[in-house]
Amino acid sequence: MFYRENGQFKTSYASDxxxxxxxxxxxxxxxxxxVAFVGVPLAGSDYLLRALLVPFLILALAALGxxxxxxxxxxxxxxxxxxxxxxxxxxxxxxxxxxxMPLLLALLLAGLVAAVVGLVFGLPSLRIRGLxxxxxxxxxxxxxxxxxxxxxxxTHDAASGSVTAPRLQxxxxxxxxxxxxxxxxxxxxxVIALLVxxxxxxxxxxxxxxxxxxxxxxxxxxxxxxxxKLSAFAVSSFITGIAGALxxxxxxxxxxxxAFNIDLSLKLLFMIIIGGLGTVMGSLFGAAFxxxxxxxxxxxxxxxxxxxxxxxxxxxxxxxxxxxxxLFLIAEPHGMxxxxxxxxxxxxxxxxxx
Amino acid sequence: MNLRNAxxxxxxxxxxxxxxxxxxxxxxxxxxFFPVLVYRTGPYGPNGVPWANGYVDYLKMINARDGGVxxxxxxxxxxxxxxxxxxxxxxxxxxxxxGPTGATVVQPLSTGVTFALTxxxxxxxxxxxxxxxxxxxxxxxxxxxxxxxMLGTYWTAADIIxxxxxxxxxxxxxxxxxxxxxxxxxxxxxKEPIAMLEMRAKxxxxxxxxxxxxxxxxxxxxxxxQVRRERPxxxxxxxxxxxxxxxxxxxxxxxxxxxxxxxVWWSGAEPDVKDVGTAAKGYNALAMQYGAGIGKVQQDIxxxxxxxxxxxxxxxxxxxxLYNRGLYSAMLAVEGVRRAQEQYGKKPMTGEQxxxxxxxxxxxxxxxxxxxxxxxxxxxxxxxEDHMGSSxxxxxxxxxxxxxxxDIWYExxxxxIKPMVRDAxxxxxKEHNIPARDCAKEMTSGS
Numbered sequence: 010m011f012y013r014e015n016g017q018f019k020t021s022y023a024s025d026x027x028x029x030x031x032x033x034x035x036x037x038x039x040x041x042x043x044v045a046f047v048g049v050p051l052a053g054s055d056y057l058l059r060a061l062l063v064p065f066l067i068l069a070l071a072a073l074g075x076x077x078x079x080x081x082x083x084x085x086x087x088x089x090x091x092x093x094x095x096x097x098x099x100x101x102x103x104x105x106x107x108x109x110m111p112l113l114l115a116l117l118l119a120g121l122v123a124a125v126v127g128l129v130f131g132l133p134s135l136r137i138r139g140l141x142x143x144x145x146x147x148x149x150x151x152x153x154x155x156x157x158x159x160x161x162x163x164t165h166d167a168a169s170g171s172v173t174a175p176r177l178q179x180x181x182x183x184x185x186x187x188x189x190x191x192x193x194x195x196x197x198x199x200v201i202a203l204l205v206x207x208x209x210x211x212x213x214x215x216x217x218x219x220x221x222x223x224x225x226x227x228x229x230x231x232x233x234x235x236x237x238k239l240s241a242f243a244v245s246s247f248i249t250g251i252a253g254a255l256x257x258x259x260x261x262x263x264x265x266x267x268a269f270n271i272d273l274s275l276k277l278l279f280m281i282i283i284g285g286l287g288t289v290m291g292s293l294f295g296a297a298f299x300x301x302x303x304x305x306x307x308x309x310x311x312x313x314x315x316x317x318x319x320x321x322x323x324x325x326x327x328x329x330x331x332x333x334x335x336l337f338l339i340a341e342p343h344g345m346x347x348x349x350x351x352x353x354x355x356x357x358x359x360x361x362x363x
Numbered sequence: 364m365n366l367r368n369a370x371x372x373x374x375x376x377x378x379x380x381x382x383x384x385x386x387x388x389x390x391x392x393x394x395x396f397f398p399v400l401v402y403r404t405g406p407y408g409p410n411g412v413p414w415a416n417g418y419v420d421y422l423k424m425i426n427a428r429d430g431g432v433x434x435x436x437x438x439x440x441x442x443x444x445x446x447x448x449x450x451x452x453x454x455x456x457x458x459x460x461x462g463p464t465g466a467t468v469v470q471p472l473s474t475g476v477t478f479a480l481t482x483x484x485x486x487x488x489x490x491x492x493x494x495x496x497x498x499x500x501x502x503x504x505x506x507x508x509x510x511x512x513m514l515g516t517y518w519t520a521a522d523i524i525x526x527x528x529x530x531x532x533x534x535x536x537x538x539x540x541x542x543x544x545x546x547x548x549x550x551x552x553x554k555e556p557i558a559m560l561e562m563r564a565k566x567x568x569x570x571x572x573x574x575x576x577x578x579x580x581x582x583x584x585x586x587x588x589q590v591r592r593e594r595p596x597x598x599x600x601x602x603x604x605x606x607x608x609x610x611x612x613x614x615x616x617x618x619x620x621x622x623x624x625x626x627v628w629w630s631g632a633e634p635d636v637k638d639v640g641t642a643a644k645g646y647n648a649l650a651m652q653y654g655a656g657i658g659k660v661q662q663d664i665x666x667x668x669x670x671x672x673x674x675x676x677x678x679x680x681x682x683x684x685l686y687n688r689g690l691y692s693a694m695l696a697v698e699g700v701r702r703a704q705e706q707y708g709k710k711p712m713t714g715e716q717x718x719x720x721x722x723x724x725x726x727x728x729x730x731x732x733x734x735x736x737x738x739x740x741x742x743x744x745x746x747x748e749d750h751m752g753s754s755x756x757x758x759x760x761x762x763x764x765x766x767x768x769x770d771i772w773y774e775x776x777x778x779x780i781k782p783m784v785r786d787a788x789x790x791x792x793k794e795h796n797i798p799a800r801d802c803a804k805e806m807t808s809g810s
Contacts, residue, residue, distance in 0.1 A: 060456030064449065105794075158549055158575070168499075168558040168787065169551040171478045173794070185486070261448060262482040265475055265551050267578060268448055304453060307443065319441040320403035320412070327404075 012356040028206055045195055050188045059187035061301060066194040067255045069296035072280040073198075073205055073289065074248030079278070080287035081209050082241035083221030084134050085142055088149030089277045091130075092246040093253025094269035095153060096123040098163050100254035104175045105165065112179050112258075116197075116251050123250020124243040131242025135235055138224075150271050157266040171265040174258040190259050197255065201248055202289050208244065209287075217241050218287075283337055285346025294345035298337075303330055395432065395700055395711045396462020397422060397439040397693075400454050400471045406579035407446045407604035409634040410685055414472055415441065416676035417689025420664050423675070425697055427667040432700050433709035438462060444476060446604075451476030452483075459487055464711045468492050468696045468721070474552035477510075484509045489714040490699070490721055494692045495520075495628060495651045499555055500787035504722060504750040505800045507788065511721050511750045513695055513743065517555035517627070518783060519754040519775035520649055521599070524625045525563050526773055527647075527758050528597055538567040544595035546586060546602070546610055549575035553601045556627070560599070562783065580606025587613040600626040600648075607635035611643045621645040622760075631759060631766070632684035641763035650684070650759045651691075652740050654766050657682040659735030660690065684766070687739070694734060698724060722747055741772070747802035754780075 012033050019025040029035045053062070075089045100119035104110050130149040134142050157163055157170075164172050177184040184193050208214055216237040219227035224234050257264045276299055284295020306326040310317040317325075341348050355362070401415035402408060422437045431437050440461065442454035451471050459466045468490045471477055477497040484491045485508065492511045493501070499518040501510035528543075529535050545560060547553030557573065564571035572593055574586045580602060590598060598619065602610050607630045614621060622645035626635070631648025633655070657665075661682050669678050680686055696717075703712045703720030712720070726734070726743045743752035754775040759766045792799060 056456050056460070060453045064453075154577075169474070169478075169554040171475070171551040171554075173478070173482060175794075176796070261452065261479055263478040264448065265478070267475065267550055270578070308457075311440075318403075319401060319415075319443050320408070323404045323443040323445065 012353070012359070014357075026210075028210070042199070046192070050192060053191075055187045058191040061304065063187070063190050063194055064256075064260050065296055065300045066191070066198050067252055067260055068277070068280065068300055069293045070194075070198045070201060070255065071249050071252035072277050072284065072292040072296050073202060074245045074250075074252060075277050076281045076287065076289075076292045077205060077209075077217075077248065078241050078245035080281055080285075080291070081214060081221065082217040082238060082245075084131075084238060084241060085139065085278075086146040086245070087143050087271070087274050087278065088130060088146035088153075089249050090269040090271060090274035091149040091153030092123045092127055092249040093256060093273065094157055094266065095126045095246075096120060096250025096253035097257035097264070097269065098157055098172075099123065099250070100258065101172055101174065102163065102165075112177055112184070116254050119254045120247040120251040123253070124247040127242045127246020127250075128239055131239050131246075134238045134242065147271075150274055154266055154270060157269075169265075171263060173263040174261075177258055184259065194255055194259060197251065201251070205244075205248070206289055213240060279334070281344075283334060283344055285344025285349075288344070288346035290349055291344050291346030294349070298345065302333070306330060392463050393435050393711065394438045394462055395435045395467055396458075396465070397437060397696065398455070398458035398461070398466045398469055399439050399441045400444050400451060400458075400469065400473075400476070401441050402444050402446045402472070404443065405445045406581075410604050410629070410632060411446070411472065412676065413632070413634075413680055413683050413685040414689035414692075416674075416680060417686035417691075418470075418693040419675045419689075420668050420681070420686075421660075421690045421693035421697070423668045423673060424660075424664045427671070427673075428663055432697060433704045435700075435704075435709065435711050437697070444471065444473065446473050446475075448473075448475045448479050452479050455480055455483065459489060462711070464713045465489065466714060467700060467712065467717050468714070470494070470692050470696065472496070472692075474498075474555065475550055478551055481507070481510060487714070488718070490718040492692065492695055492699075492721065494695060495688065496552065499559075500784050500791060502749065502751040503784050503788035504745075504747050505788070505802055506792045506797055507750065508800060509718060511695075511745070513745070513750070513752045514651055514691070514740075515628075515754045515756060515775070516751060517552075517601075518559040518780050519751070520627050520756065521556035521559040522563070522775040522780060523649060523754075523756045523773045524599055524627070525560070526776065528625070529567075535567050538569045540568065540570075541597075542570040542572060542593060542595040543597045543599065544572040544574055544590060544593060545599045546574045546576060546583075546590070547599075548580060548601060548603055548606055549577050552603060552629075556599075556601060558783065558787075559780075562779065566779075576602070576606055576610070579604060581609050583609050583613045587617045587619075590614075590619060591617050596623065598624045600624060600630045602626070602630045602635075608638045611636065611639040611646060615639065615642045622647065625649070625758075628688075628756065634685075636761050636766075643761050644763040646761045647758055648761070648766075650757045650766075650768060651688060652755050652757065652772075653687060653738075654757075654759050654768055655682055655684045655687065656739070658739050659737075660694075660739075661687070663735060664690075691736070691740065694736070695721075695724075698726065698730075698734070721745060722750065724752065726752075747800065747805045 014031045017032055029038055071093060078084050078086050096119045099122035100115045103115045103118055133145040164170055184190055216232045219232050220234055220237040228234050261268055280295030280299045283298050285291025303326055306329050307322055310322055399418060402411035422439055426437050440458055442458055444451040444454050466489050470492045474496050477493050480491055490509050494513045495515050497512045499516040501507035501512050502516055560571055572595055574589055576583050576586050600610055621643055624646050626648035628649040628651040636643045668674050699717045699721035700712050702724055703716040707716050722745055724745045731737045741753060741755045745752045756773050758769045
């Protein structure tokens with residue numbers, strides 16, 4: 010009744026090719042952005058912004074990066090943590106070794122460094138596929154773990170291998186309060202999400218998807234698998250690199266290589282599988298599921314006023330979380346983004362389904 | 364999946380976010396809130412549990428025996444960090460604003476979390492006590508205003524182990540040409556002593572071999588293969604959780620003489636040797652002044668907490684090594700509050716006031732007697748320059764069924780450690796633009 014495109018005619022190519030062809034979607038998106046940029050900072054507590062939303066936004070960005078590679082181009086990667094680490098340490102070295110380096114430029118360059126490393130570790134994808142590729146990218150993970158723990162130059166000879174982010178500021182504005190950190194991450198996520206959305210709608214995205222669906226057929230119709238796969242690796246690593254730098258600088262503040270270990274890579278892979286492969290929304294849903302749900306489960310007994318021991322709570326948290334993952338995958342194997350699409354499609358017909 | 368289910372899902376999601384964002388319940392006025400960051404699960408759980416029990420039991424006992432501190436009831440809430448830095452940061456953010464005056468002190472029992480919180484605590488004005496762990500250079504209170512690595516750091520621990528080895532060899536000159544290996548947890552925790560040992564290696568001319576073990580430390584075959592190859596004269600163990608027991612098992616399998624193995628005080632508790640039992644006979648470990656045992660304070664805990672069926676863990680665990688260490692950690696925090704109350708009045712203290720209390724702590728013999736820990740801890744006194752207070756430690760040896768404590772008390776060689784702390788702290792201050800405090804001008808204690 011309300012969500013219907015009747016009477017919205019597309020009279021130009023531009024209006025036909027826009028991201029949200031339905032007017033209600035555009036309004037919804039605008040309202041969502043308004044809430045995210047204005048409402049949440051005004052109403053949210055420091056805890057909500059700092060401890061929940063900032064990690065959520067950064068990991069959503071990393072998941073989006075991984076989704077480019079896995080969701081759109083079909084190349085399974087277990088090395089996301091490594092590319093995040095590359096971004097984090099690249100940004101750290103750029104900021105501390107080159108005084109006066111602006112934060113945004115450092116993030117951009119860190120992303121580029123990660124992209125180059127991603128390209129190198131993407132080379133095996135030209136020869137191997139599927140699970141074998143996953144194992145090859147695992148090498149990137151272990152390599153990064155080792156390099157950042159054992160090459161003191163990268164950490165400025167820090168005595169314990171733990172490094173600390175420099176002071177952050179953008180255009181003279183210090184990124185120090187929870188609200189500013191939140192807005193900074195949100196802005197970056199929005200810009201990159203828009204970029205990715207346009208990339209995957211365009212020629213490059215079609216190349217990726219063709220390669221994902223059948224690479225032999227793709228090469229027959231003139232798509233170079235080399236370029237498609239390597240560009241996916243580069244773009245994906247670029248985004249995860251930026252996310253890694255944000256994770257280190259904005260969220261942790263001080264970190265050691267273990268912050269980017271295999272656990273993080275697996276977590277990100279779960280995020281996009283549960284959220285939805287090959288969708289922007291799915292990356293956000295998945296990140297929310299993996300980041301926020303465990304904390305919610307952990308706090309639930311306390312919020313209900315139950316006195317339960319800490320160890321029991323965290324065991325319950327693990328069990329419930331595991332069960333929920335399985336349930337979700339059974340109920341909707343295509344991820345939470347598919348639920349969102351289904352809901353939208355039903356809404357278009359509601360209340361008169363045919 | 365029909366529309367109703369989808370809508371239901373969305374409603375649940377909205378409620379979930381709402382519940383998460385709900386502010387903490389406001390507590391009554393006369394309360395002092397202690398966040399308790401613990402890990403009772405995961406590979407470090409066996410060591411985290413006794414520490415957490417000791418910590419919470421001490422707070423319970425103070426409430427039951429004394430009715431709190433100066434009439435102010437102590438409250439606390441546990442938060443599981445699982446020894447992970449990101450969860451630790453979340454716990455900190457979750458608990459820092461609770462209670463009428465916010466969090467009193469934070470004690471994360473993890474060097475990785477300590478590093479992360481060292482950046483945050485000054486902004487939130489919450490002191491950070493890291494009794495026997497954390498950043499070694501944070502002993503310099505002029506730079507690290509909010510850090511309190513009381514009772515010792517990893518540099519003092521490494522220094523004391525080297526002292527015991529020198530003593531055993533019969534002189535520092537005997538170390539020349541010898542090989543000493545460090546088997547360490549590959550994390551900030553395990554890497555902390557390296558700077559100190561490299562310095563000592565240069566000083567005495569021994570060969571220093573670093574053998575990292577990756578988290579969680581159940582796989583050490585490669586490490587001990589290297590031990591077999593290098594045949595070091597001594598092996599220092601810097602492990603935590605399952606890594607300790609595994610290292611001892613591997614040492615036995617490699618036929619490395621266990622009496623030439625020295626563990627830090629986090630590698631010398633019951634869970635570490637329990638599985639190896641008699642095979643680990645002769646293994647040495649530091650004790651942070653006191654090992655396992657029941658003194659007056661533990662008896663009070665049994666009487667006021669366990670006899671009333673309010674104990675946090677099993678009664679038999681009271682008095683274990685890590686239990687006692689958790690207890691001391693809580694004691695230091697409570698004494699910080701007490702000292703602050705002497706200065707600012709008997710009301711709930713803010714983090715800033717407790718920081719002053721911790722910096723002007725003077726636990727002399729009379730105070731130790733009042734606390735019921737005489738014979739367990741030695742006097743401790745903090746100042747603006749020295750946030751560590753004391754660095755006493757003893758050596759204990761596993762005889763196959765129990766820890767046997769040696770009677771010699773060691774103190775770290777401050778002539779070596781002071782300049783190192785100074786250098787590292789100055790470097791940190793420069794990197795972070797921290798203006799140096801002039802300790803001479805700061806308000807000091809009357810005693």
